[in-house]
Amino acid sequence: MNAAQPSAFRDEELLAAVVADLIGDVRHVAVGNASPIPATASLLARARGNGRPYVSLLGSQKHTFWTDGGRELFDCAGQGRIDVFFLSGGEIDGQGNINLVSIGDPEKPTARFPGSFGSSYLYFVVPKVILFRTEHSKRTLVPKVSYISAPGGSDDNVHRTGGPIALITNRCLFSFDADARRFRLESVHPGHTLAEVIVNTGFEFDRPADVPVTPSPSAETLRLMRQVVAPELAVVYPQFAARVFGYKAA
Amino acid sequence: MNAAQPSAFRDEELLAAVVADLIGDVRHVAVGNASPIPATASLLARARGNGRPYVSLLGSQKHTFWTDGGRELFDCAGQGRIDVFFLSGGEIDGQGNINLVSIGDPEKPTARFPGSFGSSYLYFVVPKVILFRTEHSKRTLVPKVSYISAPGGSDDNVHRTGGPIALITNRCLFSFDADARRFRLESVHPGHTLAEVIVNTGFEFDRPADVPVTPSPSAETLRLMRQVVAPELAVVYPQFAARVFGYKAA
């Protein structure tokens, strides 16, 4: 990530450590498919909590307890039994709206993404949704999304027990103010600058007078990730575990 | 049943044969708990149809295919996949209303039955509901039920794909005219009389000028019941099979 701390930790470790702190003390974290950094963060939270939270890694039958078919994830969230989930977006805008569908007129789009998956629902019912998008550019962080797969905020009369709490990118961490429906810059990752964040962000955001540097992961956090989490992670993400943690299954 | 045909067939055989004819050519008959005569009739229909209809004997895990829990019976009916069901009532009235709850003011009843079970739903969605009540008296067949567990008919705008088609008692067979919401006497069982039916029925009903005698079961019907149905029935209703058909499991 930067020249100052070449061997201390890797970018992925920093991001996972930041996400683990965002997770906090909860009962159940669910992580979508193909999300190795959120998975690392969740397993780190579990390692810190001596088995709490439950971590469901979707797409891995071994790491989910579902036995009621594909609906159980959503039913479980509807019951209030999923505390943290991760979402991303082809576009994310300054009101926390996410777009997983298309760019341009939805009837005649100029680009198409896979689709909204469960976001149009989960964004409303999971208390802590962490937006995770490593590519931090004006292409991804836009003033207004072309298509709202799920809105960042809702009118007061709309039943909503969840929503975005933060957005983490390769450059910085934003928190989300649900009342103001705006992001606030919390910290800039080591090796990156405020100016760089401003120039690469397509939406307006709040920020403190002095923007802190994202804290580096502690020695204990790094030890847990490398010794406890990496072997667990390798079952689902062997290439990632090998590349980031140098872990190879026996 | 009567002195005229002492050894030809038993009451239960006559009733089962009549019910089997009411079932007709359908795909699926479901029979509630503790209903040996409807069960006999359904298995007779299946024996005649070379395995069609499917017969579900509720309360017997071996004779039901359900694997989706207690709701599957009702979901199955809602899908239009149950063609025939049997209901009874502490009271049944001339409009086909059935009462499985209580006598008198529901707030301060003078008698209480177990409850409506699934009748308030199944009566609406099973095309052929056969009412089966062996006790034929003014106590059971009343002008107006004290409590409607399920109504015999509905207004035109009410979604209804099912309802009563007939009422069979120990004395006679009534058909049900859904448009007029009235019963019509179809036949009186051998050994019983029209006068006896009139005096023991608490509601008004239509009848032809000449009321036929319920046809006796044919030799082939009796053979099927005694040789094919009795052994199948004995798995669920051993005492009934022994008493009526003299069948004892090896």
Place this chain on the structure above:
Amino acid sequence: MPTVARSLDDALAAIPDGCVLAVPRESSGVAMAATRALIRRGIKRLTLVALPTSSLQADLLIGAGCVETLETSAVSLGEFGAAPRFTAAILKGSIRMKDATCPALHAAFQASEKGVPFMPLRGLIGSDVLKNRPDWKVVDNPFGDDDPIVLLPAIRPDVALFHAPMADHEGNVWVGRQRELVTMAHAAEKTIVTVETLHDGNLLEDKTLAAGTLPGFYVDTVAVVERGCWPLPLPEYYAWDVEHLKEYVALAATDEGFEKYLDKYVHERRAA
């Protein structure tokens, strides 16, 4: 994380007076040993919701004065006849009865399972079941034209209590094809399960067993109670205790006889 309780009483500590307690029909595994333990403890003012019917369990709890409100579709001892304490309580007016119909209860539990405030159901219109349920509503189907349909509010019990053939040390419970137990646990705030036996190994790691397993995630406490459904059956494991049911029916016909039954089979911890 679910715990395996040291004793049945420990497991039942999470069922307070006055709570909404969901229990299954007898063909799905009724926690009768637990029921007797609750009566011994003197539990009071239960809102008992039996999905969708009940038999001896409701009758015992009612007779012992534990039930304030009962919501179910029927209470009956089946071939053993009417449920005497239930019938007596209704005629005396000593419990509040919310008569339902089986699919309505299934749907109302599924509403909680899905996190929605209500579920629609066909039928019911014109019945006194509907008429006596001011908490159920009739609306015009917005996808139809002059098409009334009933909406049922979600039932979210405080505790679900049932008995199953086995659980593992992680609290995963094998319920087989009794899938209303899965829905009941999904719908309830807490779930307490008694089981015949503890299974070594993780039920979720065997793909055949996993298909019939309620994940421990939904389970708060498991307690091992052999023949925990007695004198009711645990289908495919053991049958009704016919003689006992006959004795119950004879005794429970009167207030005094029922007290004798409690003394003999409940308070003395016999077969509990």
Place this chain on the structure above:
Amino acid sequence: MPTVARSLDDALAAIPDGCVLAVPRESSGVAMAATRALIRRGIKRLTLVALPTSSLQADLLIGAGCVETLETSAVSLGEFGAAPRFTAAILKGSIRMKDATCPALHAAFQASEKGVPFMPLRGLIGSDVLKNRPDWKVVDNPFGDDDPIVLLPAIRPDVALFHAPMADHEGNVWVGRQRELVTMAHAAEKTIVTVETLHDGNLLEDKTLAAGTLPGFYVDTVAVVERGCWPLPLPEYYAWDVEHLKEYVALAATDEGFEKYLDKYVHERRAA
């Protein structure tokens, strides 16, 4: 009564042009051999409903011109990238797309399973998913106070088509914990299943297997097709064919490449 078909083509005869065809996500058993057979037969004008997402199956059917309307929550080849024929068809406007969200599809199938005209679902309000679905309605929750909620009309497919590990000679199909397949079959008019193998004996008579079995009552036809999900996985039995998927992605990037793929893997009956 369900039949065990003599050939895959026989089994698929009940899937006509223009029908509403329901298929599952790739982790539940996608009938890929059957999909290639349908393309060979030249099936046309399908309304394809993928519960709740799709990958190679939708991409192949779209590329081969079999699909008129697609309803699903996402089409993606996952780690292999975007679905090229799906993306091309959307940009060209050659299919009608009904974008949904996963729980909405689950609920709409459950509505058909329960015989109700609609199901409620939280969320969605303020999204363009909802805005682009005039067939979905927002009503005021009659149990709430100024509480808008979405109602989804039931989806009743003409045919459900999927692949499972095994079936027996009575047409009972073991689906394990993939229970959306049970709901799909309940919701559909007809159900056609390809399986790896035929099980001797009746699946419903084994209490452990029964818990994961779709009863033959809901199944019209079963056909045995070994590795019927190839090149997709059948979870817990076999994995993705990674090399094949890479080849697909490379070829399907262009119209001409996709035709080559069809010639090589579909029309030549290779591995079908």
